[in-house]
Structure formats: structure tokens, C-alpha cells
Amino acid sequence: MFTLNLDPNFTPYTATALPHKTFTFYGGEPHIKIEEHFDTSQIVTITHRLNSFNALGEVCIAADALRRMGVTCINLCIPYFPGARQDRVMVPGEPLTVKVYATIINSLGFGKVTIFDPHSDVAPALLDNVEVISNHAFISQVIQLIGSPVKLIAPDGGALKKIYKLSAYLGVHDVTECGKSRDVATGKLGGFKVYEEDLAGADCLIVDDISDGGGTFTGLAEALKAKNAGKLYLAVSHGIFSKGFDVLAQSFETIFTTNSFRDVNHPVVRQIQLSF
Template identity: 40%
Template sequence: MKVFSHDSAGNKSLINYDNFTFSGGEEHIRFHSPSLLEVVKIEIFERLTDSSKIIRLMMAVDALKRLTSENTPIELVIPYFPYARQDRVCVEGEASGAVVMANFINRLNFSKVTIWDAHSDVSPALIHRVINIEQIALLKQCEELSSRLTNGELTLISPDAGASKKTLKISEQFNGVPEVIQAHKVRNLKTGEIIKTEVLGNVEGKNVLIADDICDGGRTFIELAKVLKNEGALEVSLFITHGIFSKGLDVFTGLIEHIYTTDSFKAANEFKNNTNINLQIIEM
């Protein structure tokens, strides 16, 4: 977690703090600042990727409000919104994770909350005073990828129906130059396993770019890349906003040549390279 103060002249400064976890599991935080009473705004940047960080955020907000007598607006930047994929209750007895997390953030009463490329329209609708930075704005920060799309070097592949709207928006932002081809996957409803992947267009002899918001283990993209290669695609690239890559990058070897992602889920230095894959991290 990084915490910054902003003064009236527009200067941004890092606020130092100590934190540790007690033996009983309780999180502790203490800020080291002589005075924050002249600060006009405080900004917190955090990747909420585990439960301890969520508790630490809550402690930080309480401490900062006490230091400022609750008179200074506090903004939150969480590039990856946790529980975004749990935006509906599919089985009776489950919780709606997105609702729970949004309610937690709302209770902290931030003056603004910034997230990147929300998984669906549900999360932004739940969070108070939210700014959702769209995927296309993040993609355009990568000069190489933007140039390849502008020149029509890449055909866009939408991996499933859920990604169609975002994929079409990418093409529109490049004046419709990149062709868009829809893919379709069939799952076993009991196990969740992908049992069939179809590409609804001709990819023979083309360099293609699969675009989506989240890559966890990568099964969707592995199965799709196999079909694309079998149907004659020359080069397969992947643009993912939130690169979790819980199975590592080795699972894509021989299938995907280029991976583009942001530092939303983890810092650039935390990614493990693969000599067979050209990995580019878009740092914001």
C-alpha cells in the first residue's frame, strides 16, 4: 500500500508508515507524519489481492482520519477490484462477493474510488463515487500494441460473448481497422470445464490478438490458442488488463507468443519471465 499527500500547490508526497501483523493475526499500522492538517487530499494506492490487505486498508483509513480530524478527503485507487467475478449469485446459499466488497469500500466513505477495467457493469454500479478506467485507455499506453492495431497487423479475437463489447470497442478506437472475430466456448455446467472452443471466422495466415479483462489460470486462452493455431493463425498474442497468471506463464509456451498486461494485480518486478514468451507490462 502506498499513501500520498497532496498540498494546495499540487505537490504529491509519499507518507511513510509502519505495519505488522500481531501473533493473533491482527493487522497494525502507524503513520509517521508531523502534521497532515495542511494537506488538501490524501490518496491511497493498493492492490487488494488478499484479505490482510483489506484489513490493513481499513486500519489505514481510520488512522488517517484521526490525523486529519476527518477534514481531508481520502481517495482510493484499487486497479484490480477484488470479487468482481462474483457479481451474481449462481447457486442458492452463496454470497455476492462483489456486493460485500463494494459495501465495505462504501462504508469507508472515500471521496473518490478509481478502478481499472471493471469485469462487468455491476461493480461500478455498486461503488459510490467511482471512476472506471476503461480497457482501451490502458491498452493505448502500450505504444507497440497500439501501433500494430493502427496498422491493421492484428486481427482481434473475442474469447467469448462476455468480452464482445470490449473487443468491439477496441476496434472502434482504432477506426475499425482491426478485424474482429468472435470465439465461443462450451462448458460442462456441472464441472465448469471447457469441453469445446469454436472460432467463428477465418484466421488462416493472420496474426491475432485475444483481448479480455482477467487471466487467472489461463485455461480459456490456452484452449482458444490451440484452436487458433490449428486453424492456421501465424502468431497469437494476448492482451489482459488484470494478469493474475496463477499457473505461471509456462502454460502458454508454444501457443501464445506475446502477452501484454498491466501492473494492476502485481507490480512489474513480481512477474516471472518466460524465455519463450515476450511479456510486456504496462505500468500506469
């Protein structure tokens, strides 16, 4: 197998990487030139971090270039699936963004599409030939790095199904459920609740798939401390961190994430490299 790593800093496979050159025209269009000297009868896996719509365009032109070179079996590895949080139409006038991305990717006819810890079951249901990698190995590594017992924290109702599967895998049955409310018109968060009366100084690990602005986790941190939590840790599979770490760093001992979305360098963050 060969890989075509469209982001040179993201190389999740140990297979031979195909040399290539990419650039963007002045009109904004991405372009690629792949070196021709390789066995085109072999499987080629395109890898990328889809953190912009232009990155999806790079995947599209890369797949086209490979097919024009005679490659017949092309796979795709995109750990962060974009638009996965837009898996319902909440108010009239909004798109079903996850389906837009899935439709484009399906049209490219990949033999396999690998995604990591998707936000919900919607993205995998929409994708053809999908392979879903769970967060189990990632969280197992996080717990080893913490080095002491922790209580698993489900941040909201949407995380319950995944966290109970995770707890069964880890053999950790100390799970605390939490809740929050969101104004669908404004997106404002509030009403953070911890459904346990007294955490009695227990160290807690909040587990979720995405951290964007971080409001969910700072709100939960305050609610957990009000219930006598000990040290707080956060583990998110996809770290966007659009508002930085100043506020999050005040609440958590360590924030664990992967390199599925971007590279992070901050004293409070421990980033784990994905390897498939």
C-alpha cells in the same frame, strides 16, 4: 495530493508518498503507523493491490488512521477489484462476492474509488463515487509494442461489448468473435469456437480483463490455430496466473499484462506499469 501506497512496489501516482510502517500482529491482524508531519487538509489517495482479503483489511485500517489524523478527503485506487467475477449467484449456497467487497468499501466513505478495466458493469454499479479506467491506453501500448497489424480476438460473449468499444477507440475494425462453454457446477471449460472460417495467417491478439488459470486462453489458442491463425498474442489487464506460464508460453509469442495484481518476471511476459 498525497498518496499512501500500502504496497511499496505499486506506486501508480507521482504525488508525494506518505511515509508509514505496516506489520501484522501474531493474531493475523494488520496494523499501520503513518508519519504525522504532513498537511492533513490535502487529499490523500490510498493505493493498493487487493490480492487477498487481508489487503482489504489494510485499506480499512489505513482509512481509519487517516481520518483520526484529521484528513477529510480520502480517495482509493484499487485497479483490480476483487470478487468481480462473482457478480452472479450461479447455484444456491454461493455468495454475491462482488457486493460484499463493494459494501465494505462504500462504508469507508471515499471521495473517489478508482478501478481499472472491471470484469463487468456490476462492480462499478455497486460502488459509490467510482472512477473506471478503461483498458484502451493499455491495449494501445500493447499494439505499439507488437509493431505489426493484429486481429483483435474477443474470447467470449462477455467480452464483446468492451472489445468493440476498444476497436472503435483504436480505429482497428478487424475483430473476431469466439465462444466457449462452462459447466457451472464444476467450472470446467470446453466447446471453444472461432466464428470465422479462415484466419489466413493473420496475427491475433486475444484481449481480456483477467487471466487466472489460463484455461480459456490455451483452449482458444488451439481453436485459433485450427482456423489458420498466425502468431498469437495475449493481453490481460489483471494477471493472476495461478498456474504459471509453462502451458501458456507454448501458445503465445508474448503475454502482455499490467502490475494491477502482482509483479511478474517471466521471459514470455511483458508487464506494463500502470500510471494514473
